[in-house]
Each structure stands twice: as C-alpha cells, then as structure tokens.
Amino acid sequence: MLKRLSTLVAVLTVSVLCKAQETFPKNGAYDERTGRYAFTNANIVVDPKTTIQNGTLLIENGMIREVGKQVKIPAGTVVMDLKGKYIYPSLIDLDSDYGMPEVKTERRGGGRQAPQLESNKKGAFGWNQAIQPETEAGQLFAPNTKQAEDLRKIGFGTVLSHSHDGIVRGSGALLTLTDESPNKAMLNGKASSHFSFSKGTSGQTYPSSVMGVVALLRQNYYDAEWYGKSGKSEEKNLSLDAFNQLKGLPSFFETGDKYSLLRADKIGDEFGVQYIIRGGGDEYQRLDEIKATKATLILPLQFPEAYDVADPWDADLISMTQLKHWELAPKNTSEVAKAAIPFALTTAGLKTKNDFWKNIRTAIDYGLSKEKALEALTTLPASLIKAEGQVGSLKAGLLANFLITSTDLFSKDNIIYENWIQGKKFVLAPLNTADLRGTYSLSINNQSTGKLQITGSAEKPEYKVVLQDTLKITPKAVLTNELLTITYQPDKKRQENIRLTGWKSGTGFTGEGVMPNGTVVPWTATLSEPFKAVASKDTAAKKPVETGSIVYPFVGFGNETLPKAETVLIKNATVWTNEKEGILQNTDVLIQNGKIAKIGKSLSAPSGVKTVDGTGKHLTNGIIDEHSHIALFTINEGGQTSSAEVRMSDVINPDDINIYRQLAGGVTTSHLLHGSANSIGGQSALIKLKWGANQSEMLVPQVKTIKFALGENVKQSNWGDITRVRFPQTRMGVEQVFYDHFIRAKEYAQSWKTYNAKKTGAAPRRDLELDALAEILASERFITCHSYVQSEINMLMSVADSLKFNINTFTHILEGYKLADKMSKRKIGGSTFADWWAYKMEVKEAIPYNAALMYHEGVTVAINSDDAEMARRLNQEAAKTVTYGGVPEEEAWKMVTLNPAKLLHVDDKLGSVKTGKDADLVLWNANPLSVYARPEFTMIEGTVYFDRKKDEEKQKTMAVERERLIQKMLSDKAEGRPTQRAQGTQPRMWHCEDIVGVHAEHAEGK
C-alpha cells in the first residue's frame, strides 16, 4: 500500500511537470488520459552501453516510469508485446532551424549598392546588425508540421533550434518534435547561445571579411565585459545586456570547414569559452590540430556525390582535393572517433533528410562504430545541452521519447515502426505486419490459373503472377490491413486487365474478380509453399571500406608524411652570402638542426650526413616576399576606413597551392598583407612557406606589422559612383583619417596608463583598433604603407613626424624616387615593383629606375610581388634593377632576401648565409638573377619543401592516384549511384586591389 502511494505521488509529480497546458481553456469535454503503456519482451537499448534483453518499458503521462527486466505493470495499462523488437531513445539534433522563421538572405549587389554603414535595426541595440544576442529562438518558435514530420520520420525526437542568422545569433531553444502544443514541445526556451562567421542577412558593410568577423566578435566580448562593469551607466545597450545574459549557457559555433573550426576555437580560448563547434565534415584533414582544441564537435553527414568523370578532359576540372574528399568524406566521423574527439551528429546540411540513414550507414561501412553513432545521436547531444535528465536515454523520469524498431537501429534492413514523443505515438510503419510472403496457387473462376508469388520484406512485399510456368508478370498490388487488390494484364499486347479484390482467409486469399469482358468471378490463392528467407551472406563483422591516404596539406601536391629537417652538406657551390664576404666561389655549407652550421672550403661531412654536389650551382637565401597575398582566405576588410583591429593571422590558408608554387620559385617567406581598401588596413602576418604545416607552425609570431594605404583605393576613386559614401574621398580627407585615429589612440593609451597606475575607478573600454594604433605609437608595431604618388607619401611622413610615430616601409612606393632623400633621412624602407606602371592615374609617373634611385640614396629597397604569379620569379624581377639603373648584382639580390628581412626586423635570423641563421636556402642551377635560373631545391630551416626531382616523381604518383580515384568514381556511376557534373573551384588570386576586382567581376555579370 505504501509502495503504491509513493508511486502515485511520483506519477502526480510527473504529471504536473508535463501538463504544460494547464492554463489553457478547453473547447469541449476534457480528454485527459493516463497515457500508461507498457512495452514488453523488447530489446531495450537504454543508452549506447546498456541493452536490456527481453525487457519492459513502462511509460505514463509522457514520461518513462520504469525500465527493466522485471517491471510490474499496473492495472489499467495498455500492454504491447514487442517480442524480438527493439526500443531506442529517439534521436537528438543540436543544429536545427526547426520552427524558426525562414532566413531570407538578399543577394547583395557585390558593391553595386550604396554601402550601408549603419545597422538597419532601429532601437536601443548594438551598432552592428550582425550581432544579435537579443534574438531568442524561444520567442521565435512556431511549430512547423512539415519539418517536424520529416525529422520524426527519420527517428528524431528532440532538436536544439536557433535562428541561423548573423554572427551572434542569440539563444537556442530545446524542442521536442511533438505535434501537440508548442508549450509542451518547448523543453527549454533559452538553452544555449549561438555564433557563426557569417553575417547572414545583415547588409551593413562591416564586417566584409572573416577576419573582420573575428575582430567584431572579439570586440563584442570586450564591450560586453566593459558594459557589465561600468558601461551600463554610460549607455543603455540591449544587445550587450542580452549578450551578458547568454553567458554560462552552452555555446555553439557554426563553422564550415576545418580552418574556420580552429579559428572559432581560438576566439573561445581568448575569452575562456569552450565552444561546441559545428564542423564541415573535413575534420579528418587536420585531426591533430582539431583534437588540440578540446572542443566537442557537431558533425554533418554530408558526402559529395561522385563526379561524372567519363570524359577525361572534362574530368581534368576536378582537383585531387575534390577527388580525395569524395572518397574520404564518409570516413570523417570514424577518423574523428578514432582520434577520441567527442562529437554529436546533425542532419543539417543534408540535401534531404531522407539521406540521413543512408549516409550514417555509409559512415558505419567506413569504420564508425554503431555505439559511437548512437552516442552521437542521443546521450552526447543530451549532455551537451544539459538535458540528460530529460532526453537521450531510456531511464525512469526522462521523457518518453523512443523508437520501436525491427532490429538493430543501424542495420541496413531495419525498420523504424514508431517514434514516440512525450508519450505520443507517431506511426512510421505498421507494427506486427502479417508476413504474407510465400507462393500461392491462383485459381480464378475455379480454374487453376497459375501462381502468385509474394517476396521482398514483410513490410514491403513484392508480387509476381506466374502464368503457364514461364510467363512472369508484375501486377499492380495493394495490401492494406490484410485486404488485397491485384490488377494484371495476362497478355501485354491486348492490354486487357484482370482485376481482383480479396481478403486474407486462412493461409490464403479469397475474393471476387472482374474479367476484361465484365464477367464477375470468384478467385482464391492457396498457400502452396511458405517463404524461405535467404540467409544473409555477411553476418560477420564487415571490414571498413578501404580508402587512399590523407595528405598534408589536403591538395594533390601534399605529402603523406611531412618532410623533416636534415643535416646536409652542400659542396663546392657559389654562395651568395649577403654578408661582407660577398659571393664565395667553390664553397661548402653545412646545415644542421635547421640552422646554417658552417661555411667554408672543403668541409668534411660528419658521418651519415647527406651531401649535395653544388658544383656549377648557386646557393642563396630563400626569397622573402615583402608584399604578398597568397595563402589567405580573404584580404580586405573594407567595411570601414580603419580596420586596424583585423589580423591576417586569422585567415591563413595552409592549403593554398601557391605556397608550393612559390617554393618552386625559391620563395621561403611571405609577408601577408591586408589589402588597400582603406587607409588603415589590418595587422599583417609573416609566414614561412612550410608546405603541409599548420597555421601556427607557419606563422612567425614575433613580427608585428600593419598595413596602411593611400591614394586611389582608399578614396575609392575607381569603384564607380555608388561608392561615394565612405570618408575619405580625397587625399585631403586621408590625412585627417590619420590625424583623427592617431590622436584618439594617443588619448586611449594615456587613459590606460592612468588607470594602470592607480587601478581605481572604472577601467577604460578596451578597443582592439586603438590597441593596434597605440602599439604603433609605442614603436611595437611597424607600418607598411601602400603608396604611389609623392604628395601623399610626403603627407604621411609629415603626419608621422608631428605625432611622433615611425613609418617602417612604403610599399609600391612607385614615386619613391622623387622623395628618396626624405625617406632615407627617416630610415623608411621602400618595397617596390621592378617595372609596373600605366594601369591607373596614380602610377603614370612610375619608372623602372625607382629601385635604383632609392638604393643610391641609401634607402633599404625590397622588390616585392603583390602577385602570386610574379612571386615565383621574384629573382627575375630583382634582376631588372640591374638593367634599369645599374644596381650591382649582389645588391639586387639583397632586394629580395636581406633587405626585406631588414624591413621585417628578422634579419637576425633570415636574409643572409651566415653561421647560426635559419637554413632557409635555395640551390639554383645558374646565377639566380638570370632568366634561365631555376631552383634545384628550396629548404626552410633545414627541411626540403621543394625538390625538382621529387616534384617530377610527385606528378607521376599523383597521376596514378588520380586514375585510381577516377576508376572508383566510374564504378560508382556504373552501379547507378548519383553523380554530379564535373566542376572545379579555383581559389581567387589576390592582389592588393582586389576589392576592385570584385566589382569588375560583378559588372561583367559572370
């Protein structure tokens, strides 16, 4: 009695919990039911690790009351015998837009519209339209019948839904997929916070690039902190209020690929937030780095279709990256699992939700364990969203969200019969369908007519009518609730139909038929031979599908294993030292531990050391390109006139093929600059071209530089009339931009100094843009300024003088020859083109003698590329300074090696062949300034990243691997799997002025 009472109390509590519509008036009589069901004799998969054989699940009022082998079933319970069947927790998707309003992204004009400098969202919100912490999925949620049904059909019971719009997307809501009231469906209206790199529907110009997004998001964190402490008293900001309220909720970051995943995590690290990151499905390409983030992932099951590669020329469009990703994408989840990186799965990104089961089974074929798969769809997502007390497993007290299946959930022929959500049944396939398969003798009008064969599966039977032993006809047949309709044409030529209708009767069928002539006749089908299931062939555990190897970077020219630093002795070469020793003939250089260890004549090789014969060859430093835009995902943050807060290091792309191409031209180091779309650009990044390495291995972090720009680009002269909005539009305005920003930066630095001295009162608001400018004022960050004509160059020098900061380098500096004396006096370097001119007004007076004139006036001169193509023959460009203006050859060579090293303040390590410096070296087959010179190999820190012979071998092995993949694709096509047309993607080649390029591309309408 006592026990019964406690059960009753428990039930009451539960019912209070789940009666969400208590407050609603009812139209008609109340229809409350206990909803008490028991499912007996089932294999109950409580969670991925626990299965109860032959158990019972008891639910009541939408909740699980008891699960176990011995469950006492109270009176008044609907009992369902599930002998041989399975029960699983229903599935959870954490990246859903279920019930959210449709996000309509207007196709922006790509520059054809007037720039929108301010947010279109009016009210006491934050300044940027893409930052929407005030969005609440809970408020937006309206049940969507179609979406819910599509998800239920594939076994889902719960989703975390949020508005997929903007960079900060506000909070998410945890919802069940019931078709009952939204009040019941909503488990938690504010369950999570959501972020992305996409600005969504915001038409505001800032941010226009992903590095701008990073900066904006970081600034937003700082602003929120300031607002929480002292900013509140200065302004009311609903967005910052809301942002602060999101703190502590599980934070989800949507990304699209491996590098944005890493980028997202880096932001989280700065603010002590561990994001749960939605990946793009290519994580296997950078597993070590991703594991190091310690993030839990949400992975899509999106696999590319095979390409149509039948035509060999069309197939050339498809890159090895595409081919290999096609093969390896299904392996992603198992690779991630193998690396012990926790992950949940999502249906997001699937072409149709129906692909879900097909794809997850493919992933299992490629090595994903079923246990892991189940965990990724149930317990793990439940715990990520802190709802393990409600969903994700089958334990007493949790919601009655479960699936009834015919067999193991992941097996190929499994059928999900029912998806129960909060105690409500949704039928997906009839449970306990009678198995009517077998061979029947067919008799029509009491005459033996032939046979009726029913095969296939019990749920989806297939029919054949066999006449005269040999003639097999596939009839049209419908079987519903043991009522059968069959129509067939005994003779196709005559197109006459025999129509039969009937019902199950004993072990056969009986009924009435109509002959083509209208005669009504009786018919029967008598079971003559019961159905014999063909034993499935491969019950043994299947071996995972075999695939090719992963290469680093994930490009055709990538390597399976990364090259390592070697100890090498180069014998008898002509060595261009760039030191006072000059060019040494017949000289040996020993490379050890990544450094230049010894330089001399007839050095003896330590034992086991590789020797390279340098006879007739020239050994030099690797080329340093002072002005480059390779290996970047984006280059311009042109949304505002100053973007000092953005960092090129946030958008380094180690997979850019131009890294390899430039190694093949003797380049070892590239200074990656922001573009020239605005007066104050972004923070540059110096990278070494370590092909295959990750971003942090490539980056030289101690180099702190920033890009500035002057002239036609920053005043938007060539972008059409539509861009006459942003200040400045004249060179007069450009000067004021600098004054304005630097004076503010001075005041800002002062306010921090004052605060730090006393530590009383409110801390100033941290401003990332002013931080960078303050670093310039403190001589901690160096300016590279894009510049063309003398007036503006003169102007910036005078601004710098009056505000007491230094300009490190003028880049392009095509009229540097007119001011070389002034530059020299201020020790400003000039990094220029050898011979560019005539492409716009401000380069009309550019001359190829520029470098020589600056050099002769004592300016440190570099020759740069600003161009992925020219960079791979910068040696040829340097040689032009000999032709135009007679720079000595040795000095010309320094313009692409030592001088850029000096301008970048790394000449203590790079730029000359000197004992103790980095072994960043190139062996040329001829004088490096000759048009006939080409690198034999290019090494960085003693590691050979490009080798001419290996390059030739590589092309051969690539051809073999390519053909293997193509053959595999062709067999896919032959097996009738869908294919897509061959199409290739090429990354864009960046120039400084590429914002111009974008406008033009658009104007061409291509």
Add this chain to the structure above:
Amino acid sequence: MKIEKYKIVNRIVCTALIAFSVQANAQNPAPALPQTRPIVLTGATIHTGSGQVIENGVLSFDKGIITQVGPAGSGNTSGAEVIDVKGKHIFPGIISLNTTVGIQEIASVRATLDFDEIGQVNPHVRALVAYNTDSEVIPTLRGNGILLSQAVPQGGIVSGSSSVFYTDGWNWEDAVLKKDDGIWINWPAFLARSFNFEDFSVTMKRNDKRQEVLDQFVSLFADAKAYAAIANPSPVNLRLAAMKPLFDGSANLYIRADYAKDIIEAIKFAKEVGVKKVVIVGGDESYKVASYLKENQVPVVLNPTHRLPGRVDENVYLPYELPGLLHKAGVKVAVTYADEWWRTRNLAFLAGTSSGFGNVTADEALQFITRNAAEIVGIDKMVGTLEKGKQASFLVSAGDILDMRGNEVEMVFIKGGKVNLDDKQKRLYEKYKVKYGKK
C-alpha cells in the same frame, strides 16, 4: 578562364569623368628619319632569328633594307658608315602580337580606352585608326627591343580587325606595317566560370549557353561567305564586307580559345565555313591537342606564359614549358603579353623563361617573338629574321636580349632609320638624378 588584373581594371565602369591631360614634360621623341647612306655594323654576335648565330658578324643595310648578313670581313663597306659594335648582340626586332598597345593608355581612365566597342559582332571596327603613336607606353617598349606591335580590338564575340605597327612613327598611317591583318573572334568557352561572392572563388563548369553563340557564328560566317561572292553588293553591309578577306586568305581569322575542346571545335568550324587561315589565340590547353594543330597547320599565339598553372594539380612549371612543348611537337607558336599593354616590354623574358624552364634553346625561344610571329601575321617577307632583302629593323643589345642580365638595348634601327630610344621614364630618371646630384 583567368582575368588578369589589368583586364579587370579595364572593365571598370567609371562614370566619373576624369579629364585626362598629358602633363609630361615633353612629348615622345621624333621618329627616326629615313636612312641616308649605307651602314655596316661589325663585331657583333648576330642572332638571325632563324636559329642561326653568327659570332663576330657583319650586318649591312641600305635604304632601309638589309643588304648582307655574314661573318667578319664579309660585305662591302665602301661609302658606308661603319659602326663597331664589338661584343654586342644583334637581334631582329621583337614582334609583339595580340596587344592593346596604342589603343589603351591608362586602364582606370575610360577616356583613354579605345579597344572595346559596344555590340557583339564588330568585324568592321579597326584598331588601325585608333592607334595612337603618341602613347607614352610605346617608347618604353622600344627600349626593350619591341619594334613591332599588333593592336587588337577586344570584347564581343567578333571583336574587330587588328593591324601591325612599328613602335615608331608620326601617325598610324606612317607607323603601320600591315593593315587589317585579321579578324578576332572569341570562341564561346566550353567551360564557364562563375564567381562566388562568399569566398571569392571561381567555379568552372560546362557552359550551357554556348550553343547560342555557336549558332550565331554559323549564320554570320555563312552570310559573310555568300556576301563575299557578290560583285557589287547592294545594300552594302559593312560587317560582312569586313569579313571578305577571311575567305581568300588575305587575312587571318584569330580565334581566342583556351580549352582543348574549344580549340578543336573552333578549327573544325573555321575550315567548314571556308576560312583559309586560322590562328588559335590564348591556347592554354593547346599542348593537349598539339598533334591536331600540327596536322592542320594551325599556329598558336599564346597568352602570357608568366602566369599560374590553370589547375591546382597542374605541373607548376607548365605555363613556362608550354611554348617549348608546342615547338617540339611541330606547332608554330608565338608568345605574347596579350592585352597587358604596358607589360609587353617584358616579352623577351617570356621567351627567356620558356628556354630556362623548357626544352628549347635560347635561339629557338627567340623565334617565338620574331620569326614565328612574323610568319603567323604574314609579314615574314619583310621582318622576323635578319636576312638579305628584309627590312633593316633590328636592335643592338649589350647582351642576351632574352635575359634581364643582358637586355640592354643600345641601338635600334627601324627600316634603316636610327631610332631615338628616349622615353618618358628615362626623362624622369634623368630629372631625379639631377635632384640627387648624380650624373
């Protein structure tokens, strides 16, 4: 496939009217005066442009025509001005095809752009009459050895008619060497590119709209051929009239096509419609169809080979190797800077690079910018090699013209007249040497 930066800048629609005024300190120097007496150059290494190299050779010319090329001691010096150019190198004038030199000055200033007429079918528009001999770009080309330049209309599906000019002359009538040497068409690419604003990448896929253009070509060329057969057409159709020389072989049909399939299709088309002389321009994938090109004796004018490979997985050096690959396969090939007008002064270095990275000698590579170019255009009876009877249009360089280390043009003769090698850039150089007290 690729749009070079300059082309992009070219296409910008600047509605702002930016008045362009020539503010140079001086105009281009006066063109060379006609040769008044025989001249003999002695002691130089003569690169004839047909693969032959004469060490310590003699080159004689009179009345603008080469009278003799041979070894030391050969030729007649009586009454001639003898110039000792010992240790120097003599090369035929470089011929730069496929350019917008003279019809484009400053890319961002629309008022200076005369190469792209509106409308799709413009066989009747002629670069000839727009060619500006006063362009400040032209003298800078001479300084690197370019003595002949083909000005080519761009845009549309039929861009217009090109002409070949000396890079020296008072006006276009004076400078032109061959008028209306061919009509230029743009073959609709088998692959179309589409630009993605999200990540600024370019997607290449089958072009579904090309058949429309192909149909247009079929009817245009059929009409033009029929028109050509009418003795005194009335009404006169300027477009069709301009195409008449294509059917009697007096003008080239230049077809811009890069992809292997486009190239084959374009050549088949041209033959079927009765065009006598076809030239493929662009030709990025011409190496794939080299045997077809050879068999049909169709030459190729390559776009700049100082470019990146077309595909991520392509041999890194393929563009550099391309001219050599075609040459070795028996295809006549010229290299060019295409519409990158100011950059054409580096044309010799394209040839040099093709030797440095390819399987051809420097003197074979020289032919890509001299003899082959002349033969393709049909001016090889006058220029392209240093042979008796041809025009005395050549240069004297301190060293190897194909190498930056040797390309120092000291003398240029055009039709025997000695050309003033001054240009705006040199004048600015001199001006600022004064500022810094240098000589």
